[in-house]
Amino acid sequence: xxxxxxxxxxxxxxxxxxxxxxxxxxxxxxxxxxxxxxxxxxxxxxxxxxxxxxxxxxxxxxxxxxxxxxxxxxxxxxxxxxxxxxxxxxxxxxxxxxxxxxxxxxxxxxxxxxxxxxxxxxxxxxxxxxxxxxxxxxxxxxxxxxxxxxxxxxxxxxxxxxxxxxxxxxxxxxxxxxxxxxxxxxxxxxxxxxxxxxxxxxxxxxxxxxxxxxxxxxxxxxxxxxxxxxxxxxxxxxxxxxxxxxxxxxxxxxxxxxxxxxxxxxx
Amino acid sequence: xxxxxxxxxxxxxxxxxxxxxxxxxxxxxxxxxxxxxxxxxxxxxxxxxxxxxxxxxxxxxxxxxxxxxxxxxxxxxxxxxxxxxxxxxxxxxxxxxxxxxxxxxxxxxxxxxxxxxxxxxxxxxxxxxxxxxxxxxxxxxxxxxxxxxxxxxxxxxxxxxxxxxxxxxxxxxxxxxxxxxxxxxxxxxxxxxxxxxxxxxxxxxxxxxxxxxxxxxxxxxxxxxxxxxxxxxxxxxxxxxxxxxxxxxxxxxxxxxxxxxxxxxxxxxxxxxxxxxxxxxxxxxxxxxxxxxxxxxxxxxxxxxxxxxxxxxxxxxxxxxxxxxxxxxxxxxxxxxxxxxxxxxxxxxxxxxxxxxxxxxxxxxxxxxxxxxxxxxxxxxxxxxxxxxxxxxxxxxxxxxxxxxxxxxxxxxxxxxxxxxxxx
Numbered sequence: 001x002x003x004x005x006x007x008x009x010x011x012x013x014x015x016x017x018x019x020x021x022x023x024x025x026x027x028x029x030x031x032x033x034x035x036x037x038x039x040x041x042x043x044x045x046x047x048x049x050x051x052x053x054x055x056x057x058x059x060x061x062x063x064x065x066x067x068x069x070x071x072x073x074x075x076x077x078x079x080x081x082x083x084x085x086x087x088x089x090x091x092x093x094x095x096x097x098x099x100x101x102x103x104x105x106x107x108x109x110x111x112x113x114x115x116x117x118x119x120x121x122x123x124x125x126x127x128x129x130x131x132x133x134x135x136x137x138x139x140x141x142x143x144x145x146x147x148x149x150x151x152x153x154x155x156x157x158x159x160x161x162x163x164x165x166x167x168x169x170x171x172x173x174x175x176x177x178x179x180x181x182x183x184x185x186x187x188x189x190x191x192x193x194x195x196x197x198x199x200x201x202x203x204x205x206x207x208x209x210x211x212x213x214x215x216x217x218x219x220x221x222x223x224x225x226x227x228x229x230x231x232x233x234x235x236x237x238x239x240x241x242x243x244x245x246x247x248x249x250x251x252x253x254x255x256x257x258x259x260x261x262x263x264x265x266x267x
Numbered sequence: 268x269x270x271x272x273x274x275x276x277x278x279x280x281x282x283x284x285x286x287x288x289x290x291x292x293x294x295x296x297x298x299x300x301x302x303x304x305x306x307x308x309x310x311x312x313x314x315x316x317x318x319x320x321x322x323x324x325x326x327x328x329x330x331x332x333x334x335x336x337x338x339x340x341x342x343x344x345x346x347x348x349x350x351x352x353x354x355x356x357x358x359x360x361x362x363x364x365x366x367x368x369x370x371x372x373x374x375x376x377x378x379x380x381x382x383x384x385x386x387x388x389x390x391x392x393x394x395x396x397x398x399x400x401x402x403x404x405x406x407x408x409x410x411x412x413x414x415x416x417x418x419x420x421x422x423x424x425x426x427x428x429x430x431x432x433x434x435x436x437x438x439x440x441x442x443x444x445x446x447x448x449x450x451x452x453x454x455x456x457x458x459x460x461x462x463x464x465x466x467x468x469x470x471x472x473x474x475x476x477x478x479x480x481x482x483x484x485x486x487x488x489x490x491x492x493x494x495x496x497x498x499x500x501x502x503x504x505x506x507x508x509x510x511x512x513x514x515x516x517x518x519x520x521x522x523x524x525x526x527x528x529x530x531x532x533x534x535x536x537x538x539x540x541x542x543x544x545x546x547x548x549x550x551x552x553x554x555x556x557x558x559x560x561x562x563x564x565x566x567x568x569x570x571x572x573x574x575x576x577x578x579x580x581x582x583x584x585x586x587x588x589x590x591x592x593x594x595x596x597x598x599x600x601x602x603x604x605x606x607x608x609x610x611x612x613x614x615x616x617x618x619x620x621x622x623x624x625x626x627x628x629x630x631x632x633x634x635x636x637x638x639x640x641x642x643x644x645x646x647x648x649x650x651x652x653x654x655x656x657x658x659x660x661x662x663x664x665x666x667x668x669x670x671x672x673x674x675x676x677x678x679x680x681x682x683x684x685x686x687x688x689x690x691x
Binding site for chain 1: 571590
C-alpha cells in the first residue's frame with residue numbers, strides 16, 4: 001500500500017476537514033488485556049487551548065493521552081475501541097497509518113528523552129524523516145526559540161543533547177516535537193522529573209505555545225493544572241468524572257468525587 | 268506522660284526482642300567474601316597451570332644430530348657466516364650429483380636467494396634430526412640432569428635451545444618431520460574459514476535478531492521459534508558437524524565444491540569438504556548465540572528512546588535503523604565477536620565435516636580442502652613422537668594469540684563505539 005501524502009485520505013482530511021474541536025473522542029475505551037484502563041471516554045479538546053487531565057495514579061489519564069496519537073499501539077496487548085477524531089477523520093480507522101497520526105499529534109514524555117545525538121540533530125531528525133525540504137538552520141533556530149531554549153544552546157548546537165540539564169533536555173524535547181509542525185502537543189507529566197525552577201519555565205512556555213498548538217497535558221499536580229490550563233478533565237478509575245473550564249472545576253466542582261480529589265481528601 | 272516517656276526509652280534500646288548480632292552478621296559476610304576470593308584464586312591457578320604447561324612444551328632444549336658436522340663447513344659451525352659462493356660450494360661438495368641436477372633444474376644454484384641456499388645447506392647437507400627434546404622446566408631447572416643424560420645416550424648430538432614457535436614454524440606447511448612442520452596452511456585455513464563464518468553469521472544473525480525482537484508478533488509460533496533458538500545455542504557442536512556434513516558437504520556439494528561455478532580449485536577433489544563448507548558449518552554453530560546476544564542488546568535499548576522516535580512520526584524501520592541499532596551496536600558486535608572467537612577453537616564439527624589431517628598445500632580458494640589450527644593441534648598431539656607434542660604446544664600458542672587478538676579487537680571496537688555513542 002503505497003500512498004502519497006497528497007492522496008492519503010487521512011492527510012486529505014487534515015487539510016480539508018474542519019471541526020469545532022482540535023481532537024474529539026467518541027466512546028473511546030482502552031484495554032490492557034482483560035483490564036479496561038479507560039472506559040468509554042467521550043470528550044472534545046478546544047483548539048489552541050491548554051487542556052489538563054488530572055486524576056490519581058492509575059486513573060487512566062496517561063493511557064488516554066497515549067491513545068490520542070496511537071502511542072499505545074506499541075504496547076503489546078493494548079487495544080483501543082471507539083473513535084478518536086482529528087479533523088473529522090478517525091485516527092483508528094483501519095486504513096490510517098499511525099505514523100501519519102503522530103506526525104500531526106506530537107508528544108512530550110515524562111522523562112526527558114532526547115536522542116543521543118547533537119542538539120541540532122535532535123531538532124532535524126524528525127523534520128528530515130518527514131520530508132522537510134526547507135532551510136535547516138532556520139528550522140533549528142525557530143524550534144529552539146519556540147521552546148525558549150535558543151539563547152542557552154545556540155553556542156552548543158553540535159554538542160551532545162545529553163550534556164544539557166534535565167530542564168533543558170525537556171525543552172529540547174518540546175523543540176523537537178514542534179519542529180515537525182504538529183497541530184497538537186500531548187504532554188505526559190512533562191515536569192514530574194524536573195526541579196521547581198525548570199518546571200516553572202516549562203509552565204511559562206505552555207502559555208506561549210498555545211498560541212500555535214493545541215496542548216493536552218496530563219499532570220499529577222493539581223496546582224499545575226490550575227496554573228496552566230484553560231480546561232480541566234478529572235478522571236477516576238478509567239472514567240471521565242468531570243470536564244469543565246479550569247476555574248469552574250476547581251472553584252465549583254459539580255461532582256462530589258472531584259471535590260474530594262481537589263480538596264486533597266484522596267489521591 | 269510518664270507512659271510516653273517510658274515508651275520512648277524502650278524504643279531507643281529496643282524492646283528486648285532485637286538481639287545484638289552485627290558482629291555475627293559481619294563475620295558471616297567475611298566468610299562468604301573469603302569463599303569468593305578462593306574461587307577466584309582457584310580459577311586463576313587453573314588458567315596459570317594451563318598456560319604454564321603450554322609454554323613448558325613450546326620452548327626448551329633440543330638434542331640434534333647431523334649427517335655432516337657443520338663445523339667442517341664453517342668455523343664454529345656457524346653457516347650464517349658463509350658467503351653465497353661458499354654455500355653453493357658446500358652444496359656441490361656434499362650432495363649426490365642426481366640431487367644437484369634436480370635442484371639445478373628447479374632453479375640454478377647460483378641464481379638462488381641466500382635464505383634459500385641456507386635452508387638447503389641446513390636440510391640437505393647438515394641434515395639436522397631431532398633425537399631428544401626437553402621441556403622448558405627441564406631445560407632451565409635440571410640442566411645438569413639433561414647434560415648427564417645426553418652424555419650417556421647421545422654423545423654426538425648437539426644441544427640447542429629452541430623456541431618451537433618461530434618464523435619458520437609460522438611460514439611452513441605440514442611436514443612429516445616435526446622440525447620442518449609449520450602451521451601456515453592451518454593458519455590460512457582458520458582465517459579463511461572464520462572469514463566465511465563472519466560474513467554469513469553476522470548479517471543473518473543480526474537480521475534475524477532484529478526481526479524477532481522488533482517485528483515479530485508475540486504469538487505462539489514466534490515464541491516457539493525464540494525458545495528453540497535458545498535451545499539450539501546449547502546443542503553440542505558435533506551435532507552441528509553432522510548437520511554441516513549432511514547439508515553443505517553432501518546435499519549442496521555442487522555449490523560447496525565449486526563445481527557449480529566451474530571453479531574446482533582442487534583437482535584431487537575436495538568433494539564438498541571445503542573451506543566453504545567448514546565456514547558455513549561454524550556459522551550455523553554461532554548463529555543462535557549471535558541471535559540471542561543481539562536480541563538481548565536490542566531489548567536493553569530503553570523504550571523511551573524508541574517512543575521519542577515514534578513521537579515525531581518515524582516509521583518502525585526508521586526507529587530501528589536510526590536509534591535502536593546505533594544504541595545497541597556495541598553490544599551486538601562484541602557478542603558476535605566473542606561467539607566467533609569461540610568458533611575459531613572448534614574442532615569436533617570440522618572433523619565431522621571432513622577437515623584434511625595432512626595437508627601440505629595452502630588453500631587457494633574457498634573451494635580448497637582445508638585444515639585449521641585446532642585440527643592441526645589435535646592431530647599433532649595424537650602422534651607418539653615427542654617433538655610433535657612440542658609443535659602442538661607451539662600451535663596452541665599461535666591459536667591463543669589469534670583468539671586473544673580477536674577478543675582485544677572486540678573490546679577496542681566496543682570502547683570506540685561507546686565513546687562515539689556517548690557523544691553522538
